Amino acid sequence: MSTSPTSITPDAGFAGCLSIPGWDHFYTGKVRDLYQHPSHPDHMLMIATDRLSAFDVVMKETVPDRGRVLTHITEYWLEQVSDLIPAARVTIDPAEIPNLPEDLHDILRGRITWTRRAERVNVEVVLRAFLAGSGWREYEATGRLWDHALPAGLQKSSQLPEVLHTPTTKAEKDEPITWEQAVELIGCDTDANLIHDVALRIFNGAAKTAAEKGVLLADTKFEFGRIDGQLVLIDEVMTPDSSRYWPANQVVEGNEPPSFDKEIVRAYLRSLEDWDRTPPPPTIPADIITQTRDRYLEICQILTGGSPV
Ligand SMILES: Nc1ncnc2c1ncn2[C@@H]1O[C@H](COP(=O)(O)OP(=O)(O)O)[C@@H](O)[C@H]1O
Numbered sequence: 001m002s003t004s005p006t007s008i009t010p011d012a013g014f015a016g017c018l019s020i021p022g023w024d025h026f027y028t029g030k031v032r033d034l035y036q037h038p039s040h041p042d043h044m045l046m047i048a049t050d051r052l053s054a055f056d057v058v059m060k061e062t063v064p065d066r067g068r069v070l071t072h073i074t075e076y077w078l079e080q081v082s083d084l085i086p087a088a089r090v091t092i093d094p095a096e097i098p099n100l101p102e103d104l105h106d107i108l109r110g111r112i113t114w115t116r117r118a119e120r121v122n123v124e125v126v127l128r129a130f131l132a133g134s135g136w137r138e139y140e141a142t143g144r145l146w147d148h149a150l151p152a153g154l155q156k157s158s159q160l161p162e163v164l165h166t167p168t169t170k171a172e173k174d175e176p177i178t179w180e181q182a183v184e185l186i187g188c189d190t191d192a193n194l195i196h197d198v199a200l201r202i203f204n205g206a207a208k209t210a211a212e213k214g215v216l217l218a219d220t221k222f223e224f225g226r227i228d229g230q231l232v233l234i235d236e237v238m239t240p241d242s243s244r245y246w247p248a249n250q251v252v253e254g255n256e257p258p259s260f261d262k263e264i265v266r267a268y269l270r271s272l273e274d275w276d277r278t279p280p281p282p283t284i285p286a287d288i289i290t291q292t293r294d295r296y297l298e299i300c301q302i303l304t305g306g307s308p309v
Pocket residue numbers: 028029030031032033034088089115116117118119120223225234235236
């Protein structure tokens with residue numbers, strides 16, 4: 001990926017990989033670019049770009065404002081859950097970020113997060129209230145879900161008897177792990193139990209809030225870290241990228257409900273016969289991008305009552 005400054009017009013998506021004078025761009029994730037400033041080694045800058053990945057391949061096209069939606073939704077939930085666990089993020093206001101060049105404030109506003117650097121716990125804390133995705137696939141094959149026995153006869157998108165924790169590794173390819181393996185990766189029983197309890201409480205509160213707005217939270221993934229030995233919530237929180245949100249009135253057991261994310265892009269890619277899901281990605285038509293952008297803005301409005309644009 002190029003490191004030259006990206007040209008930005010209001011309607012274009014933001015592909016990221018900005019060069020910021022005085023800052024070191026040290027990581028390019030699928031969505032976020034991470035920067036560090038030599039004067040603040042304990043903090044980092046997370047910039048949520050408008051990049052879009054599907055089937056683990058980053059597309060050539062961007063979805064304008066997607067990074068802003070992800071940041072806006074994360075901020076909304078972080079404020080809701082702040083009494084349950086401290087967060088690593090410090091501020092999303094460019095004016096409060098030390099050493100950030102002023103001419104970049106407008107470009108980065110809404111997509112930037114100044115956060116304390118945590119020692120990441122390399123477990124993806126996945127919670128599920130409904131059967132979908134890899135959860136459905138495992139149940140269909142084994143009748144179980146990770147360590148959990150389940151009643152027979154559940155269908156795709158069935159509600160689970162209770163919210164279940166189905167951890168995976170945080171790695172290139174996320175692998176399902178047992179509770180014992182999760183405890184080992186987390187490091188001790190006390191912290192593992194704390195993460196489990198906090199994640200469940202956050203999930204249950206958010207699911208209730210979302211349900212009041214006509215949306216079901218089918219599942220989500222949290223990431224935790226440690227700062228000075230204390231557990232903190234890191235990364236994005238209950239965004240459509242890390243969660244499955246379904247319109248409550250369109251959930252029919254046995255079917256796949258329409259989710260508020262990049263499903264439109266995935267469906268388009270699935271319809272192509274000659275793409276083997278490795279780079280280079282195919283071209284995504286403009287109307288698919290527009291529909292995807294609308295979907296992200298829609299869930300943002302429903303959940304937070306606001307829009308980042
Ligand atoms: N406060 C934090 N401390 C350390 N790592 C973090 C923090 N917040 C987020 N991260 C990590 O930063 C990366 C964010 O970039 P992203 O594009 O989401 O990457 P990925 O493709 O790995 O999901 C993730 O690897 C996430 O685990």
